[in-house]
Amino acid sequence: MKTESEMNTGVGVETPRLWNAMHRFNPDALQTVAxxxxxxxxxxxxxxxxxxxxxxxWCLNLGHGQQEIVDAAAEQMKNLSYFPLTMSxxxxxxxxxxxxxxxxxxxxxxxxxxxxxxxxxxxxxVRQYHNQTxxxxxxxxxxxxxxxxGSTLGALSATAQANRRVKYxxxxxxxxxxxxxxxxxxxxxxxxxxxxxxxxxxxxxMINWEGEETVAAFIMEPFIxxxxxxxxxxxxxxxxxxxxxxxxxxxxxxxxxxxYGRTGEMFGFKHAEGVQPDIVTMAKGLTSGYLPxxxxxxxxxxxxxxxxxxxxxxxxxxxxxxxxPAACAVALKNIEIxxxxxxxxxxxxxxxxxxxxxxxxxxxxxxxxVRQVGFLLGLEMVTDKDSKRPLDDAKMNEIVGACKARGxxxxxxxxxxxxxxxxxxxxxxxxxxxxxxxxxxxxVDSVIRNI
Ligand code: PMP
Numbered sequence: 419m420k421t422e423s424e425m426n427t428g429v430g431v432e433t434p435r436l437w438n439a440m441h442r443f444n445p446d447a448l449q450t451v452a453x454x455x456x457x458x459x460x461x462x463x464x465x466x467x468x469x470x471x472x473x474x475x476w477c478l479n480l481g482h483g484q485q486e487i488v489d490a491a492a493e494q495m496k497n498l499s500y501f502p503l504t505m506s507x508x509x510x511x512x513x514x515x516x517x518x519x520x521x522x523x524x525x526x527x528x529x530x531x532x533x534x535x536x537x538x539x540x541x542x543x544v545r546q547y548h549n550q551t552x553x554x555x556x557x558x559x560x561x562x563x564x565x566x567x568g569s570t571l572g573a574l575s576a577t578a579q580a581n582r583r584v585k586y587x588x589x590x591x592x593x594x595x596x597x598x599x600x601x602x603x604x605x606x607x608x609x610x611x612x613x614x615x616x617x618x619x620x621x622x623x624m625i626n627w628e629g630e631e632t633v634a635a636f637i638m639e640p641f642i643x644x645x646x647x648x649x650x651x652x653x654x655x656x657x658x659x660x661x662x663x664x665x666x667x668x669x670x671x672x673x674x675x676x677x678y679g680r681t682g683e684m685f686g687f688k689h690a691e692g693v694q695p696d697i698v699t700m701a702k703g704l705t706s707g708y709l710p711x712x713x714x715x716x717x718x719x720x721x722x723x724x725x726x727x728x729x730x731x732x733x734x735x736x737x738x739x740x741x742x743p744a745a746c747a748v749a750l751k752n753i754e755i756x757x758x759x760x761x762x763x764x765x766x767x768x769x770x771x772x773x774x775x776x777x778x779x780x781x782x783x784x785x786x787x788v789r790q791v792g793f794l795l796g797l798e799m800v801t802d803k804d805s806k807r808p809l810d811d812a813k814m815n816e817i818v819g820a821c822k823a824r825g826x827x828x829x830x831x832x833x834x835x836x837x838x839x840x841x842x843x844x845x846x847x848x849x850x851x852x853x854x855x856x857x858x859x860x861x862v863d864s865v866i867r868n869i
Pocket of ligand 1: 533537639644672
């Protein structure tokens with residue numbers, strides 16, 4: 419079977435000065451150059467058609483060509499092409515209220531442009547909050563190994579994936595990492611729930627060992643996505659929330675991937691009953707990728723520490739483009755469509771009846787585990803079920819390449835941990851038709867059965 423780069427030959431073009439597009443594994447490979455998108459599909463310049471089984475970078479939640487979103491952006495740009503949020507405008511005011519309503523408690527939102535910035539903003543808010551509420555020693559952040567929280571230095575310091583960090587370390591002081599709730603390769607033993615609760619216990623141990631007076635916040639995705647679709651027991655999330663509360667450690671929920679319907683709830687944390695994070699960060703699905711927008715929603719009781727009149731305690735943080743009027747108008751329309759079209763219920767239903775068919779692959783010798791929540795699915799690939807040895811990079815590339823040759827783009831946790839980049843990731847647009855999902859399932863199934 420051909421490698422991914424060989425598959426690309428002849429259907430792509432050279433992109434010599436475009437650094438972003440340099441092929442990750444083979445700089446000489448020709449590139450796919452997209453020309454047009456339609457629903458869950460795109461066509462490249464050579465006329466090949468692909469189903470985008472990873473929604474771009476897990477962001478194209480409503481698929482291409484939502485005319486209402488395009489119109490909302492155009493209309494807003496005509497009326498007010500740009501305006502800074504050192505003052506304000508209606509799209510941002512309305513969106514902040516809508517986010518608070520969706521989160522189910524009173525939140526204030528600070529807008530930026532991306533998931534990385536949303537997390538950077540959260541880290542600065544957390545440090546300043548503890549500083550001006552009598553706990554200046556609380557500066558440390560805890561995140562989990564395998565988590566991805568962004569590319570900028572603070573967010574990268576919270577990102578605990580060795581392959582993404584080694585050439586940029588040391589990160590920012592004060593970022594600690596802890597074992598994730600990864601029951602498939604548990605170091606604890608026991609059933610998945612017991613294993614996950616022990617992973618939560620490690621967090622409490624870490625807070626105690628570090629000194630609770632030094633720990634500022636814990637940041638987590640409800641479901642580790644880019645790090646290999648790791649889905650914990652909901653009791654893990656509930657236990658983490660309890661521990662955070664006990665030690666005045668703020669809980670930052672990174673909903674950059676899981677927000678806005680992807681998991682079959684509007685937000686991933688809603689799967690864990692009773693959990694209400696102190697801070698929720700979001701981007702991607704907030705606008706379905708139509709325009710860049712990041713958001714950091716902060717519980718109002720935390721916000722109180724920043725607004726006492728006459729005190730020099732405001733948040734010294736400005737984002738020129740953050741909360742751009744057109745991006746906020748797009749987000750409002752995006753949310754309106756998600757609600758009107760019952761997208762969350764759709765994901766829950768078709769996640770079971772269509773995408774869920776990929777669970778049948780568990781019978782295959784090379785499939786160690788199938789993990790799924792809504793339209794987020796991971797296949798952990800191994801050489802054999804007993805040893806659980808991760809399938810090697812060449813074979814993983816073969817699978818991704820063979821799907822592409824058949825017109826399906828899928829992902830994998832390409833740069834996570836040395837020797838453990840063995841999870842196939844599927845996360846199609848939430849508006850994919852039933853036929854699209856059938857094609858996706860059939861293609862992945864047949865490619866894996868033929869490796
Ligand atoms: N958090 C998570 C969970 C992500 O997956 C990502 C991006 N893949 C980010 C943060 C960073 O988002 P961005 O690329 O928009 O900076």
